[in-house]
Amino acid sequence: MSEAQLDAPKVVQRSSANLTFRRLMRDPASLLAAVFILALVAFAIGAPWFAGWTGHDAIEQYRDTGLSPVGLPVGPNHEFLLGADQLGRDVLVRIAYGARISLAVGVAAALAASFIGVTIGMTAGYFGGWIDTVLGRLMDLVMSVPFLLCALALVSVFGPSLWLSICVIVFFSWTTIGRVIRAETASLARRDFVQASRSLGAGNLSIMLRDILPNLSVPIIIYTTMMIPNSIVFEATLSFLGLGIVPPTPSWGGMLAEAGANSIYLVAWWLVLFPGLALLGSTLAFNILGDGLRDALDPKGRRVKRRRKPAKPVTEG
Amino acid sequence: MPLLEARNISIRIPTEDGILHAARNVSFTVEAGSLFGIAGESGSGKSVLTQAIMGLLPGVEIEGECLFEGRDLLKMTPAELRALRGARIGMVFQDPLSSLHPYYTIGRQITEVIHAHEKVSNTEARARAAEMLEKVGIKDAAARLDDYPHQFSGGMRQRVMIAMALVLRPSLIIADEPTTALDVTVQAQIVALLDEMRRELGITVIMITHDLGLMASVADKVMIMYGGTRLEIGPAKGLFAAPAHPYTFGLLRASPAAARQGTELYSIPGRPPSLLARPKACIFAPRCAQVQPICQIEAPPNRAYACGTEALCHFEARIDRADTAPAQPARKPPTDRLLSVQDVALTYTMSSGFGAKRQLDVLKGITLEVARGETLGLVGESGCGKSTLARVIAGLVPATRGKVDFDGIDVGALTPKAWRDMRRRVQLVFQDPFGSLNPRRRVGAIIGEPFRIHGLAKGEARKNEVRRLMELVGLNPEHYNRFPSEFSGGQRQRIGIARALALNPDLVIFDEPVSALDVSIQAQILNLMQELQQKLGLTYLFISHDLSVVRHMCDRIAVMNAGRIIEMDATEQIFQHPQQDYTRTLLDASHVPPVPVQAQPRELLRLEQGAA
Numbered sequence: 046m047s048e049a050q051l052d053a054p055k056v057v058q059r060s061s062a063n064l065t066f067r068r069l070m071r072d073p074a075s076l077l078a079a080v081f082i083l084a085l086v087a088f089a090i091g092a093p094w095f096a097g098w099t100g101h102d103a104i105e106q107y108r109d110t111g112l113s114p115v116g117l118p119v120g121p122n123h124e125f126l127l128g129a130d131q132l133g134r135d136v137l138v139r140i141a142y143g144a145r146i147s148l149a150v151g152v153a154a155a156l157a158a159s160f161i162g163v164t165i166g167m168t169a170g171y172f173g174g175w176i177d178t179v180l181g182r183l184m185d186l187v188m189s190v191p192f193l194l195c196a197l198a199l200v201s202v203f204g205p206s207l208w209l210s211i212c213v214i215v216f217f218s219w220t221t222i223g224r225v226i227r228a229e230t231a232s233l234a235r236r237d238f239v240q241a242s243r244s245l246g247a248g249n250l251s252i253m254l255r256d257i258l259p260n261l262s263v264p265i266i267i268y269t270t271m272m273i274p275n276s277i278v279f280e281a282t283l284s285f286l287g288l289g290i291v292p293p294t295p296s297w298g299g300m301l302a303e304a305g306a307n308s309i310y311l312v313a314w315w316l317v318l319f320p321g322l323a324l325l326g327s328t329l330a331f332n333i334l335g336d337g338l339r340d341a342l343d344p345k346g347r348r349v350k351r352r353r354k355p356a357k358p359v360t361e362g
Numbered sequence: 363m364p365l366l367e368a369r370n371i372s373i374r375i376p377t378e379d380g381i382l383h384a385a386r387n388v389s390f391t392v393e394a395g396s397l398f399g400i401a402g403e404s405g406s407g408k409s410v411l412t413q414a415i416m417g418l419l420p421g422v423e424i425e426g427e428c429l430f431e432g433r434d435l436l437k438m439t440p441a442e443l444r445a446l447r448g449a450r451i452g453m454v455f456q457d458p459l460s461s462l463h464p465y466y467t468i469g470r471q472i473t474e475v476i477h478a479h480e481k482v483s484n485t486e487a488r489a490r491a492a493e494m495l496e497k498v499g500i501k502d503a504a505a506r507l508d509d510y511p512h513q514f515s516g517g518m519r520q521r522v523m524i525a526m527a528l529v530l531r532p533s534l535i536i537a538d539e540p541t542t543a544l545d546v547t548v549q550a551q552i553v554a555l556l557d558e559m560r561r562e563l564g565i566t567v568i569m570i571t572h573d574l575g576l577m578a579s580v581a582d583k584v585m586i587m588y589g590g591t592r593l594e595i596g597p598a599k600g601l602f603a604a605p606a607h608p609y610t611f612g613l614l615r616a617s618p619a620a621a622r623q624g625t626e627l628y629s630i631p632g633r634p635p636s637l638l639a640r641p642k643a644c645i646f647a648p649r650c651a652q653v654q655p656i657c658q659i660e661a662p663p664n665r666a667y668a669c670g671t672e673a674l675c676h677f678e679a680r681i682d683r684a685d686t687a688p689a690q691p692a693r694k695p696p697t698d699r700l701l702s703v704q705d706v707a708l709t710y711t712m713s714s715g716f717g718a719k720r721q722l723d724v725l726k727g728i729t730l731e732v733a734r735g736e737t738l739g740l741v742g743e744s745g746c747g748k749s750t751l752a753r754v755i756a757g758l759v760p761a762t763r764g765k766v767d768f769d770g771i772d773v774g775a776l777t778p779k780a781w782r783d784m785r786r787r788v789q790l791v792f793q794d795p796f797g798s799l800n801p802r803r804r805v806g807a808i809i810g811e812p813f814r815i816h817g818l819a820k821g822e823a824r825k826n827e828v829r830r831l832m833e834l835v836g837l838n839p840e841h842y843n844r845f846p847s848e849f850s851g852g853q854r855q856r857i858g859i860a861r862a863l864a865l866n867p868d869l870v871i872f873d874e875p876v877s878a879l880d881v882s883i884q885a886q887i888l889n890l891m892q893e894l895q896q897k898l899g900l901t902y903l904f905i906s907h908d909l910s911v912v913r914h915m916c917d918r919i920a921v922m923n924a925g926r927i928i929e930m931d932a933t934e935q936i937f938q939h940p941q942q943d944y945t946r947t948l949l950d951a952s953h954v955p956p957v958p959v960q961a962q963p964r965e966l967l968r969l970e971q972g973a974a
Contacts, residue, residue: 064378067378068378236797237792237793237794237797237798238797238798238799238800238801240758240790240792240798241790241792241798241799241858241861242800242811243758244756244758244785244788244789244790245785245789245811245812245815245861245865246781246782246783246785246786246812246815246816247811247815248815251815255800255803256800256803259800259802259803260800260801260802262802
């Protein structure tokens with residue numbers, strides 16, 4: 046045996062955060078998605094900078110430069126990098142400001158929905174019995190309400206606004222995570238360590254917050270990440286239908302709606318393509334990242350690739 | 363010619379943490395018609411070895427050669443191996459509950475094996491399946507072919523698994539911990555069945571188990587594995603009577619059966635090695651009682667003795683009578699009564715939708731008393747209600763009828779506040795060291811939890827208390843900030859004990875505290891429990907299915923069966939003069955590993971260097 050092989054390699058105990066990070070880094074798709082999301086956030090934060098750089102405001106109409114003599118919007122050129130819309134507004138600047146709305150709505154709605162879902166799901170799963178039955182039926186009820194009809198009715202009563210759209214999105218998206226958390230909690234509540242805490246005299250709230258909640262962190266992270274793109278699409282849908290963000294505030298769904306409204310997209314493809322790409326790219330990125338996180342955070346799914354070069358034999362002889 | 367001959371098998375499994383050396387240079391031969399045993403602690407590579415040979419572990423790197431009926435299994439294509447598995451080599455797995463498909467009838471599952479390898483009509487296949495089921499002891503087999511797995515008990519299911527493995531009359535059966543998931547009485551039947559099948563049908567059996575007692579009762583030849591290395595191999599009789607390797611010797615000595623009641627058990631210090639880091643020298647050296655300077659430096663040679671035993675060691679194992687722990691002074695006789703349970707019954711009512719309510723009696727009138735300072739053992743098979751009784755006594759589950767009286771307090775009639783105070787006096791230690799600790803909390807927080815809940819010690823004071831407890835149970839107090847996953851099974855059980863002792867309880871209920879641990883670790887924990895009992899004057903209620911452990915630990919034993927205590931007496935009385943048939947069955951079914959003795963000087967045939 047050679048000396049090098051005999052010398053035992055040092056065993057590195059890696060923390061779970063470290064392991065998760067390493068696994069995430071090994072997955073090019075999630076890495077790309079994470080980079081895209083970071084870029085998107087920078088894009089949204091830097092929206093005023095884009096406005097200053099191009100010299101165009103998000104809602105001002107540049108009828109002299111943005112529209113052709115016949116009144117049609119100009120395509121992408123050196124002044125309007127992504128073209129101008131039918132009112133002569135800069136599409137690039139509007140997409141940047143729209144990203145702010147989309148991200149804000151997406152993240153806020155996802156966080157609020159997961160907070161409600163986790164609270165209700167944990168209560169139902171931990172206590173069981175009639176509480177579980179009541180909360181479970183409540184979730185069924187919410188799931189069976191038609192989303193668009195309800196949104197239409199609410200908007201016609203209260204009028205469209207940013208807050209109303211967030212509320213509608215939250216109301217319709219907490220049930221998914223609620224069910225997942227309910228099932229997880231129900232199985233965790235039967236585990237020995239919960240029994241051990243109970244036998245030490247811990248109260249229900251203490252068990253739920255200290256023993257069960259930390260063990261739910263993985264599904265909470267995954268489902269919240271997955272809920273962000275859904276909320277973004279929800280918001281875009283609402284805006285597309287004129288029920289969300291009030292014009293002239295830019296939003297991706299609203300931009301698509303305006304492009305479609307008077308068939309202007311037939312002559313100005315950039316009005317559909319760029320907001321559409323932004324929407325597609327961000328939802329895809331969040332979904333891929335959510336998937337990647339699920340794989341990386343799952344201790345059971347440790348995929349280990351076979352090494353490419355064959356191992357050296359352990360012994361000679 | 364041997365049926366199976368493995369030469370220098372090395373297995374490496376690439377994982378995220380590095381390469382796992384699951385086996386290194388393991389060689390063995392299995393003679394046709396014999397029962398070959400592979401024994402070792404968990405993580406010793408015994409299951410991986412057989413599964414890798416059978417081609418059941420894709421993705422591992424395996425070297426060496428393994429001749430089965432003259433052909434090298436490791437050079438076969440997956441298709442050839444598939445044809446071999448089931449037809450020539452049958453396999454029986456540990457858990458009969460999960461290795462049968464719940465959606466198909468057992469008849470269909472057995473005939474599927476036949477159809478996969480032979481072209482026969484369905485009628486003929488069914489006839490053969492029924493015949494084999496009859497052989498493995500399933501009555502009225504032809505009628506039961508159309509039953510589903512859930513209609514059989516655990517032992518019956520394992521019989522079905524054996525029938526499935528045998529139905530094509532293979533020449534070799536590999537049984538991987540075939541009895542571990544079963545009750546003691548059923549274990550004995552299954553092992554007897556395997557032995558009988560081997561004699562009747564001339565089948566060779568490779569049995570993998572961690573249970574040395576079981577192994578000693580049936581095996582012809584035994585291989586002892588440790589950390590992926592073959593430490594000793596030889597004929598079972600000689601090996602168990604006079605082991606040539608210090609590890610085998612230590613394992614046998616560590617069994618509670620080898621020590622007198624009340625004395626300290628011999629234990630192997632330390633913990634099993636990590637398979638990631640292979641030491642250059644002897645893998646067992648860090649834990650070896652007979653370690654010499656050379657063991658830490660040089661790889662040990664393989665010593666082959668004239669009696670057929672081969673051991674991987676620099677020396678021959680010696681028996682030092684001197685290191686046997688002196689018998690401790692007899693415990694003072696128990697005085698006053700601490701716990702009294704009177705006619706406790708527990709009935710679950712199951713409402714099934716619209717149907718009539720069904721009642722399930724888990725406990726049917728239990729009466730027992732525990733004196734302060736004594737250890738009462740509660741013995742019974744799974745499902746007899748012993749764990750439920752523990753929870754009723756601890757006050758976690760209310761009894762339907764009867765009274766639990768703890769030091770003058772009626773446990774069933776406590777106010778919530780009194781119930782919380784009661785928690786400080788009765789504590790539970792759970793069976794599963796992996797499930798009973800919250801994986802997301804640090805050890806310091808887990809052990810400090812009782813102080814937090816009861817508002818007893820804060821900040822630095824709590825930290826000091828936790829350190830003191832960690833010291834008390836033999837953990838390094840510097841590991842305060844670690845997560846449970848960074849500890850081994852035995853260390854986790856120590857954490858569980860530390861948590862239970864935090865509030866100075868009077869009564870500690872141990873629910874199968876060592877059944878998930880390996881023998882060498884088990885001895886350490888049992889010693890710790892005895893030491894703590896003497897130091898702190900604790901009263902123990904000890905629940906177990908392992909009779910030798912109970913015999914070693916307990917002053918009195920209560921035997922439970924189907925929700926009743928059928929016999930309760932002093933330990934030796936139960937073991938020497940059992941009154942009930944059931945107790946006798948239990949006693950007969952338990953296999954105790956033989957106590958090793960010093961052999962006459964052996965004749966050394968040869969020394970093989972570089973065998974590790």
